[in-house]
Amino acid sequence: xxxxxxxxxxxxxxxxxxxxxxxxxxxxPGGGFISSVxxxxxxxxxxxxxxxxxxxxxxxxxxxxxxAPSTLDLFDYKPDLVKLHGQPLPDSFSxxxxxxxxxxxxxxxxxxxxxxxxxxxGAWFSDLVPxxxxxxxxxxxxxxxxxxxxxxxxxxxxxxxxxxxxxxPALGSWIxxxxxxxxPDLPAFVVLANGRSTGGGGRGQVIWSSGFLPAVYQGTAFRxxxxxxxxxxxxxxxxxxxxxxxxxxxxxxxxxxxARYPADTExxxxxxxYDLAYRMQTSAPEAVDLSKETAATKAMYxxxxxxxxxxxxxxxxxxxxxxxxVRFVHVISGSPDDSLPDxxxxxxxxxxxxxxxxxxxxxxxxxxxxxxxxGLLKDTLVVWTSEFGRTPYxxxxxxxxxxxxxxxxxxxxxxxxxGYTHGATDEIGLRAxxxxxxxxxxxxxxxxxxxxxxxxxxxxxxxxxxxxTTVFGDVVKEIIT
Amino acid sequence: xxxxxxxxxxxxxxxxxxxLAGSAFTASGAVDEDFMRNVEDTFKSAxxxxxxxxxxxxxxxxRELEKMFKEVVDHYVKKGDAEEGVKLSEKSIALxxxxxxxxxxxxxxSAAAASAELGRACKTCHNVYKQD
Numbered sequence: 001x002x003x004x005x006x007x008x009x010x011x012x013x014x015x016x017x018x019x020x021x022x023x024x025x026x027x028x029p030g031g032g033f034i035s036s037v038x039x040x041x042x043x044x045x046x047x048x049x050x051x052x053x054x055x056x057x058x059x060x061x062x063x064x065x066x067x068a069p070s071t072l073d074l075f076d077y078k079p080d081l082v083k084l085h086g087q088p089l090p091d092s093f094s095x096x097x098x099x100x101x102x103x104x105x106x107x108x109x110x111x112x113x114x115x116x117x118x119x120x121x122g123a124w125f126s127d128l129v130p131x132x133x134x135x136x137x138x139x140x141x142x143x144x145x146x147x148x149x150x151x152x153x154x155x156x157x158x159x160x161x162x163x164x165x166x167x168x169p170a171l172g173s174w175i176x177x178x179x180x181x182x183x184p185d186l187p188a189f190v191v192l193a194n195g196r197s198t199g200g201g202g203r204g205q206v207i208w209s210s211g212f213l214p215a216v217y218q219g220t221a222f223r224x225x226x227x228x229x230x231x232x233x234x235x236x237x238x239x240x241x242x243x244x245x246x247x248x249x250x251x252x253x254x255x256x257x258x259a260r261y262p263a264d265t266e267x268x269x270x271x272x273x274y275d276l277a278y279r280m281q282t283s284a285p286e287a288v289d290l291s292k293e294t295a296a297t298k299a300m301y302x303x304x305x306x307x308x309x310x311x312x313x314x315x316x317x318x319x320x321x322x323x324x325x326v327r328f329v330h331v332i333s334g335s336p337d338d339s340l341p342d343x344x345x346x347x348x349x350x351x352x353x354x355x356x357x358x359x360x361x362x363x364x365x366x367x368x369x370x371x372x373x374x375g376l377l378k379d380t381l382v383v384w385t386s387e388f389g390r391t392p393y394x395x396x397x398x399x400x401x402x403x404x405x406x407x408x409x410x411x412x413x414x415x416x417x418x419g420y421t422h423g424a425t426d427e428i429g430l431r432a433x434x435x436x437x438x439x440x441x442x443x444x445x446x447x448x449x450x451x452x453x454x455x456x457x458x459x460x461x462x463x464x465x466x467x468x469t470t471v472f473g474d475v476v477k478e479i480i481t
Numbered sequence: 482x483x484x485x486x487x488x489x490x491x492x493x494x495x496x497x498x499x500x501l502a503g504s505a506f507t508a509s510g511a512v513d514e515d516f517m518r519n520v521e522d523t524f525k526s527a528x529x530x531x532x533x534x535x536x537x538x539x540x541x542x543x544r545e546l547e548k549m550f551k552e553v554v555d556h557y558v559k560k561g562d563a564e565e566g567v568k569l570s571e572k573s574i575a576l577x578x579x580x581x582x583x584x585x586x587x588x589x590x591s592a593a594a595a596s597a598e599l600g601r602a603c604k605t606c607h608n609v610y611k612q613d
Contacts, residue, residue, distance in 0.1 A: 098612035146608070436608055455597060458532060464525070465532040471525050471600045 051451025056415025144423025195334020
């Protein structure tokens, strides 16, 4: 490579960084957004970008119930299942059903739930979610949800990346890619997980990966505690000036290499992550510092209760992050201790769901109330979902198996109809029977609310134009206000 | 016979067996999971080519899809009690043909619309017939 070529590339890179500083604030000199994805990528991959159409939502709080709860025991009341308890699964329901699980198909199984309708909408809630029930009229239920794959990892990949094998970008990554960041001092895509158990699978880094998109778009996992990002704090004994000088030198050296290898997105991501990390030494701890939250707010999220404090803390952090412009917060529910495999109740569903529902019920109710009180719910999409649901037939005597054929998800806020139910499962809750919403459709709808067209949000990879939801997915217009 | 020659002969036999197996698959017209994965991958390639305005690939893929969906029609006809499957596969042939004609007319917007509709037909069919 000649010196002239080096100089030209260096000029372009430096020019990019210079303009990138304006781009971070959303404005170019003279006003206006950077209008083209390509131009913005050239200048700064995280610069704010124009949506495809006027958005109704600015952010997503994605509540991933890892391990798969039985929505038949939370929201999808089936009187026929109660009546048929103990009987074999009727042939009329099992036609073409491919059950590939260890426990086989047990008798139909009704748990000891009591059910009540709530709010003006009259939505059904079981006794496991009494706090959430008070917010019935904020919620849009998708009771005809379905997916593919009966294993946690495959179904979780599909839910988050629209792929059945690793390698595709998570929804949060596509959103960052499509819209850029609205706060340059924080990652646009944050992951908050609680619990230590890895039981149930499908909750590893691969579900918040940027896949084939540039690495700069991957999710950033925050830890519990005051220092949310590992090794973010400035080491003891090093002054701010010393650190700044070191980082400036590092940046200069990395920029030279980046100029030689402009296609190296890993290096580009690393360059930006150093800058971001430096800024986040202040912004990230502040974003998750709950000391300024009132006692009433903390109580609303269940921070005064040992059984809800971890999950509640994550949800309160999620609200604070969204308030500060983070676009996508992926909150993963985990077992409060190692005694449960998350929501994955193949046995003893009574104990499992009593614990897991208690873990999330009050904090999620608190989140909905808090978002609404602060005027944030109208443009924040709160999504409650899982990799699949659970079967109406029993397993091992007191548990339920995986059910990809029909389950309930719900969405609140962000221009989605409140107090509304879309779709239904069959009489026993085995399969989606009407208003079927596949994970592709859910993703397409969320993107639409954020101002993105899932068929226009594309990235060329290995010669193929990849779309956010592959070749599938339709916006569920019926649930949009 | 030297060991390398024996290996070569064995590999040749394996290759021949693979070719014959492939022919047998085509001849029997087996519409199984592998076949449907091929359909999906060809569809994704066609959809991508439409987006990239690559007429040659889009046309070739759509022609291939026409043939594949004809096999799917035959499969559902033979299977019986699968009117919806026959209807949706026939619709998929028509949509594949539409991709060919719209691409030939350089109308990639209409081709993209046909491709999106083809995706809907696929999902509708999966909702009824795909076993997870």
